[in-house]
Amino acid sequence: MSNVLNYLITARRCEVEELQRLARTCQLVLTVGKLIHCLQQERGISNIYLGSRGERDALVWRERVAASEVAQQEFASWLEATEHDNALSNGARLYTRIAFALHALDGLPRLRADVAALACSPAASYERFKTLVGALLALVFEAADVAVDPQISRLLVALFNLMQGKEFAGRERAGGAAAFAMGKITREQEQSIEYQIEMQEQALRRFESFAEGFRNEWTAMQATLPLAELERLRRKLLTSHERPLDSDMADAWYQCCSTRIDGLHQVEIHLAQYVQAQCHAKIIELQKELDDQGQWFSQEEALDPLAPLATFSSSLDGGHLSGGPMDAGVGPHLTQSIVDLLRAQSERLQNLTQELATVRESLEERKLIERAKGVLMMKQGLNEENAYRLLRKHAMNQNRRIAEVAQAILSLTEILPDA
């Protein structure tokens, strides 16, 4: 009998370990989020520095570089301290993403040397930073795609979307700053900024829909963000219809966007801490149940060994395949309390699995869309915005979901003509 209990406890211990790996994964996301934020700031200031041919913000640029270096060092130290077998959920894929990210980070010194020497254009510098941030976001995406606990997974998906939304906000800031500085905006720039705004809103909507338990905090923090001012400036920017823009507004735009982005970063930190706290709460809860179960060993002999087991096997539902309403009472000398434990554990795991499937479905859709965009960019020579527009247009015309169209495109990859 105690063998049954032993393996139930082993099952619980496996769950605790999975949650501990998940908690470490949350730390990783927090560390990477900080690095992304620093790189976004460095990217912005590098553009100002390059755009002014080194006359503006040289000092601030150096400060930002130093801040990025500190954040990168923290990331490296975290990795070093954590690198051991089974440290992270989803190890094989996550470590591959880490390798990718480190590879991208290895390019930073050369990029910075180019910026310092004014040896590259603002646009080129911007693209290189964007790729770097993309590699780090891909890491966060992989971290969110773990099959452990649906509530934590949902929060990680929320966190990823928040971070992605912030990245689109950063790109909007850069695009608008360039236009205001130039004193005019081209049709192409307009379209690009509209795309960043739409993607931002999509990502933030997804963030909101997955951020259960965090919404009140989000509402409160959101109230402090300069949304009205941002919308006013967006209107100025996007309705100029090729009339000159007021270049004096460049600073106001930059400040307003930055305040909002910094605010989003604060939300991100709070959310990441919230996820970690949830993780630890779950670990403590499971640990407590484990301790309680330990006490049963001493109690079990005192319980009636012939207690009825009438509905024992209904708990097998999710996974049993023998069928039949099983009142035959196999294992009848087990106590009812252990049967309750078995049933509760089995039902809980079954529910977890189903909820997880839902969360992962939404991640799979993101992947499909990104991959289809990639195919269109490569095969048709489109930029990201237009690839997305094409997908959306097809979806609307055919009254299908964008993910479905993406799936159809991917299944045709082989036969699509190259651009």
Added chain:
Amino acid sequence: MSNVLNYLITARRCEVEELQRLARTCQLVLTVGKLIHCLQQERGISNIYLGSRGERDALVWRERVAASEVAQQEFASWLEATEHDNALSNGARLYTRIAFALHALDGLPRLRADVAALACSPAASYERFKTLVGALLALVFEAADVAVDPQISRLLVALFNLMQGKEFAGRERAGGAAAFAMGKITREQEQSIEYQIEMQEQALRRFESFAEGFRNEWTAMQATLPLAELERLRRKLLTSHERPLDSDMADAWYQCCSTRIDGLHQVEIHLAQYVQAQCHAKIIELQKELDDQGQWFSQEEALDPLAPLATFSSSLDGGHLSGGPMDAGVGPHLTQSIVDLLRAQSERLQNLTQELATVRESLEERKLIERAKGVLMMKQGLNEENAYRLLRKHAMNQNRRIAEVAQAILSLTEILPDA
């Protein structure tokens, strides 16, 4: 740079560990399969013993009990030798199933005492064994539902379906033996046997469709099974139209079914060994690649550190979300060979994930159908056959798949009336 390589190697090592857990899971399935086979034999002989009021096969019964005990001991020893953290894939759910199985096995001594004392009916004994085998099959099902390697997962799904098909064959043997012994078959018995045959054929079809790489061996082994003779006896049994059956055929029926079941057990053993061999081959392959990568550390300095990286980021497709054809050359001092490694690893994992999703879908469907059957049995007081018939009828009437109907029923569980 070697950091990038370090983490790629860590990712590979994670994969190797996952495969090692999977190899252990295969061993577990082999051990459980043997135990199931012994219990099926014991179940059959117990029925003969009980049906003859202890006059027939008392000695054989004792031999079978001893054989089951040996198999159960092997299962227990395997568990004991393997119980350590992270020993098995999918730990939390698998250990819960193991606890369930041990709980069911705890009931065996009492069941055997009842059989020995002729204190239960053949039907009651049969049901209790069926429940027990069901708990062990549920364990195998859980073992097949692992998200590691799609090829191995497919083979495990094949193995599970083979074992399930064999269980249905065992039930058919018992039902037919009872009818031949009685010298007549009721309409209800006929329906039950037809159901066992249909389920058997379904399970074996699924086994065939998932058993890639093993089909030639299956075809060869299948040729040795007494299929023509079985079909002849089935025809006699199911077309008697309430005329008397020839009781002298009871032995022929039992022998024929048993030969086939033993043959299926041999196929099962060969398949389980084949899966293990595939697992080990993959481990060796990955290990070899790991060793090769180790050599790169010494080579890398000799390679051109400025080799072009034009298409580096296209490999991010599956998971990156930054977008843009990234020829910006982040991390440009990395060697091409490392980039190739990164890309290959990323693509491989992406493909694995997609293939796995397909395999798991088929498992999810099985679960849905089993759970819907359970609901119908409980709520409508149906037996397993009729619950399945009802599902199939609805599916045919509505021109939908059985899994879809099952899903619909499950979503209505709360509001379905009790029987």
